[in-house]
Amino acid sequence: MPLPINDLKRHIAPLKDLLSSCSTAVIESGHYVLGPGVTQFETEFAAYCGVKHCIGVANGTDALELALKSVSVEPGTAVGVVANAAMYGTSAVLACSASPVFIDVEENSANMSLEHLTEVLQKNSLKAIIITHLYGRLANVKSIIALCKAQGVAVVEDCAQAHGARLEGKAAGSFGDAAAFSFYPTKNLGALGDGGAVVTNNEEAAQRARQLRQYGWTAKYTNTFRGGRNSRLDEIQAKMLSKMLPLLDGWNARRREIANIYSSKINNPKIQTPPISGEEYVGHLYVIHSQEREALKEHLLKYEILTDIHYPIPDHHQPCHAGAYDDLRLPVTEKLAKTALTLPCFPELTDEEAMQVVEACNQF
Numbered sequence: 001m002p003l004p005i006n007d008l009k010r011h012i013a014p015l016k017d018l019l020s021s022c023s024t025a026v027i028e029s030g031h032y033v034l035g036p037g038v039t040q041f042e043t044e045f046a047a048y049c050g051v052k053h054c055i056g057v058a059n060g061t062d063a064l065e066l067a068l069k070s071v072s073v074e075p076g077t078a079v080g081v082v083a084n085a086a087m088y089g090t091s092a093v094l095a096c097s098a099s100p101v102f103i104d105v106e107e108n109s110a111n112m113s114l115e116h117l118t119e120v121l122q123k124n125s126l127k128a129i130i131i132t133h134l135y136g137r138l139a140n141v142k143s144i145i146a147l148c149k150a151q152g153v154a155v156v157e158d159c160a161q162a163h164g165a166r167l168e169g170k171a172a173g174s175f176g177d178a179a180a181f182s183f184y185p186t187k188n189l190g191a192l193g194d195g196g197a198v199v200t201n202n203e204e205a206a207q208r209a210r211q212l213r214q215y216g217w218t219a220k221y222t223n224t225f226r227g228g229r230n231s232r233l234d235e236i237q238a239k240m241l242s243k244m245l246p247l248l249d250g251w252n253a254r255r256r257e258i259a260n261i262y263s264s265k266i267n268n269p270k271i272q273t274p275p276i277s278g279e280e281y282v283g284h285l286y287v288i289h290s291q292e293r294e295a296l297k298e299h300l301l302k303y304e305i306l307t308d309i310h311y312p313i314p315d316h317h318q319p320c321h322a323g324a325y326d327d328l329r330l331p332v333t334e335k336l337a338k339t340a341l342t343l344p345c346f347p348e349l350t351d352e353e354a355m356q357v358v359e360a361c362n363q364f
């Protein structure tokens, strides 16, 4: 069996009894959507992130959309977003009937470039930006948020790859005006179905997100706001997430350990590895860069090691835009999309398997 980049069967197998007891409890409870299990998980996840409010929603893309709407992104406004995160942020901006304004990234972190954001803000009036903590690595939050604050631009963090990443003890999701999480099964904290959350310290934004996830109701059958959705979290997912949350820091530590084995031991001038990392990185994806990506991919396959590309087509080059951004150049985003290659990294990967990956890379 070739080594996959992620193995959910191995991840979930030891939790089978724990998770089965959750579904049995929900089946017997009579509450199936937005019940006491959701409220409990919201309280626990808010505490984990160190914020006041958590609103459970149906998935991470909805969480981004509702977070944007909760910080007053209206139709026709402009929102800054990176173009190297698989259209997640861009899709949410478009769902708000707002326009994406693409910001280039830093070469070493693949996260939003403060320098390019500064330039873009001189020419564009942005209502908000989405900071994506890509691959599980915190973006340059402090400087970016200071810049946005000074210019009255709201900040939404996309934490779908960064549950539990920390800077000076502060967790991803606690820096911006609001933040979005996904609990899709492959994420660092993943349910056995779709799920997501908006977190925020802002009372008003929390209330708005809570209303928007259920049709824009301010009271039952009273639709006060436009832009409301049906985006609810169900009880089975919430209960399972509550059981898995205490395990998250341990899983993240193991992901980081594997990443640091790779970064310290892969030694090949044809392969650029990310730096050795501390708690600012939670190893969601371990992405290397090579000018000879296709050959490396084939080489690793011969060693029974599977890889993937996160992500091959930058947002501004996606066919859905019908050429609208043909003249836009994002040099670093475009360069990284041509060289990125993801190696296996998940908490259950053994040291022996990690060393097989290292040796295969070193023999390329």
Ligand SMILES: *Cc1c(COP(=O)(O)O)cnc(C)c1O
Pocket: 059, 060, 061, 062, 085, 088, 089, 132, 158, 159, 160, 161, 182, 183, 184, 194, 195, 196
């Ligand atoms: C997975 C992901 C999302 C979207 O989450 P879904 O639950 O699949 O809608 C958003 N942003 C990033 C960075 C992601 O990795």
